[in-house]
Amino acid sequence: MAKYETIIGLEVHVQLKTESKLFCGCSTEFGALPNTHTCPICTGMPGVLPVVNRKAVEYAVKSALALNCEVATRSVFARKNYFYPDLPKNYQISQYEEPLAQNGYLEIRVDGGARKVGIARINLEEDAGKLLHYIGSREIDGSLVDFNRCGIPLLEIVSTPDIKSPEEAYSYLTTLKTMLRYLEVSDCDMEKGSLRCDANVSLRLAGQKELGVKTEVKNMNSFKAIEKALEYEVKRQIGAIEGKERIIQETRLWDEKMERTYPMRSKEEAHDYRYFPEPDLVPLVVDERWLEEVRKTIPELPDMRRQRFIKEYGLSEYDAGVLTAEKALAEYFEEVAELYTNPKAVGNWVMVELLGRLNAANKDIRESPVSPPQLAELLGLIEAGTISGKIAKTIFQEMFDTGKSAKAIVEEKKLVQITDEKEIGKIIEEVVRENPGAVEEYRKGKENALGHLVGQVMRKSQGRANPQLVNRMLKERLGRSI
Numbered sequence: 250m251a252k253y254e255t256i257i258g259l260e261v262h263v264q265l266k267t268e269s270k271l272f273c274g275c276s277t278e279f280g281a282l283p284n285t286h287t288c289p290i291c292t293g294m295p296g297v298l299p300v301v302n303r304k305a306v307e308y309a310v311k312s313a314l315a316l317n318c319e320v321a322t323r324s325v326f327a328r329k330n331y332f333y334p335d336l337p338k339n340y341q342i343s344q345y346e347e348p349l350a351q352n353g354y355l356e357i358r359v360d361g362g363a364r365k366v367g368i369a370r371i372n373l374e375e376d377a378g379k380l381l382h383y384i385g386s387r388e389i390d391g392s393l394v395d396f397n398r399c400g401i402p403l404l405e406i407v408s409t410p411d412i413k414s415p416e417e418a419y420s421y422l423t424t425l426k427t428m429l430r431y432l433e434v435s436d437c438d439m440e441k442g443s444l445r446c447d448a449n450v451s452l453r454l455a456g457q458k459e460l461g462v463k464t465e466v467k468n469m470n471s472f473k474a475i476e477k478a479l480e481y482e483v484k485r486q487i488g489a490i491e492g493k494e495r496i497i498q499e500t501r502l503w504d505e506k507m508e509r510t511y512p513m514r515s516k517e518e519a520h521d522y523r524y525f526p527e528p529d530l531v532p533l534v535v536d537e538r539w540l541e542e543v544r545k546t547i548p549e550l551p552d553m554r555r556q557r558f559i560k561e562y563g564l565s566e567y568d569a570g571v572l573t574a575e576k577a578l579a580e581y582f583e584e585v586a587e588l589y590t591n592p593k594a595v596g597n598w599v600m601v602e603l604l605g606r607l608n609a610a611n612k613d614i615r616e617s618p619v620s621p622p623q624l625a626e627l628l629g630l631i632e633a634g635t636i637s638g639k640i641a642k643t644i645f646q647e648m649f650d651t652g653k654s655a656k657a658i659v660e661e662k663k664l665v666q667i668t669d670e671k672e673i674g675k676i677i678e679e680v681v682r683e684n685p686g687a688v689e690e691y692r693k694g695k696e697n698a699l700g701h702l703v704g705q706v707m708r709k710s711q712g713r714a715n716p717q718l719v720n721r722m723l724k725e726r727l728g729r730s731i
Contacts, residue, residue, distance in 0.1 A: 251455065253454060253487055258407070258448070259412065260407050262403045262444070263406065263444050264277075264401055264403055264435055264441075264442065265403070266308070266433065267402055272300060272302070275287060291375075292399060305402040308402075308434040309350075310350075310539075313371045316353040317354050318351060322535055324535075327343055327524045329341045329522045335396075349372050350368075356552065366412055366417070366421050373402065374405055375400045379394070380394055410460065416476070418476060423472060424551075432547065439471060439472075449463045450464055450466060450483065464486070464500070466502075497515070498515065499513070551576075571604075582596065589628045618649055630659065635665055636659060636664060636665065637712060637713070639707075673714050676710055680709065688702070688727060703716065
């Protein structure tokens with residue numbers, strides 16, 4: 250592997266979170282019945298005229314600014330001509346020679362360090378439809394087409410070919426997804442087709458400047474699948490070069506089950522699409538005033554927020570990274586931290602107890618049945634000594650299951666921590682009488698025996714006895730016995 254240098258470029262298509270399509274008023278709602286969100290414009294009927302969706306342009310500009318790009322004051326839509334059954338116009342409206350934005354970068358983290366990956370261009374384009382294949386089916390022997398996706402607004406983000414490994418590609422994609430979700434321009438849901446990625450891969454001998462022949466890899470439905478596909482393709486190309494085979498410029502598909510790529514078609518050059526300016530759309534002009542208005546809407550981005558969490562809340566690099574991975578999660582943490590002033594404790598409860606249960610229930614942080622004020626109240630009860638940490642976890646589970654407050658559950662189930670020394674003393678006496686063996690072991694210097702006795706006291710008190718008080722009182726009791 251050290252003999253060769255891997256060169257990867259990624260083309261990411263992101264569906265913008267608008268309510269209507271890029272050039273018409275049809276809905277972008279996911280999951281509608283086939284061919285119900287269509288009109289003469291998005292199905293390419295003769296004589297219709299497209300009109301640009303201003304919100305889609307705003308989201309595109311917002312993304313470009315966040316990715317440190319130069320936004321063009323004037324960009325031009327073009328027709329990309331090709332025939333495919335899911336493209337009713339036989340051309341796709343995109344941008345080619347004069348895209349919306351160029352020359353940006355995204356900072357990624359790899360092996361504990363940071364480096365910049367270039368963004369070559371960002372452009373707007375419309376999506377094609379979707380083919381549904383029923384080859385060999387009893388009901389239908391053939392393919393059907395759903396035109397609902399025709400005209401869906403896409404943002405194409407093309408990296409420069411300087412990603413050096415599949416691991417870096419994975420880091421780039423996860424970082425990009427987090428940023429776009431922070432910007433609230435897309436939900437980036439790969440299962441719904443809101444984010445798709447094609448990868449260009451080539452190899453060259455270490456130290457050479459000239460790029461090798463590239464292959465394009467498609468049909469990858471997760472970031473992990475992209476990483477695996479790239480790992481396979483790099484090994485395949487090395488094997489071919491070492492075996493004196495010629496690398497062919499082609500498009501290859503990833504087979505998830507077989508974990509290999511296979512040829513689909515020879516790769517087209519740009520001139521094969523016969524690009525020319527879209528005659529029905531005027532050039533897209535973004536003036537300085539609008540640019541500044543959009544710039545003001547950019548929120549605190551993930552990297553900035555992560556650094557602030559480390560500095561302001563004293564969190565570790567890892568904890569800050571987890572808590573800022575989603576904008577809604579970071580906001581949840583901050584809301585709790587404002588109400589309960591021990592951010593490390595808040596972070597632990599959010600990451601371990603809350604996220605653990607949300608993941609098990611396949612829920613998002615925005616669907617949390619435990620609100621930030623409710624979690625802050627629970628932590629306050631622990632700090633006040635009203636309940637123990639162990640009881641708190643039981644209470645939290647019920648809060649998650651029922652949506653009730655911690656205080657209500659404590660009162661309802663009489664879970665207030667026992668701090669009365671007389672009451673705890675009675676339980677200790679019972680435990681000492683019932684466990685003479687453990688008492689004798691502790692007298693002989695075996696500290697573990699004390700843990701057993703504490704456990705018995707906690708069991709008899711149903712976890713309600715204050716554990717620190719139990720420890721102290723047991724030591725005093727056993728000390729007097731000696």
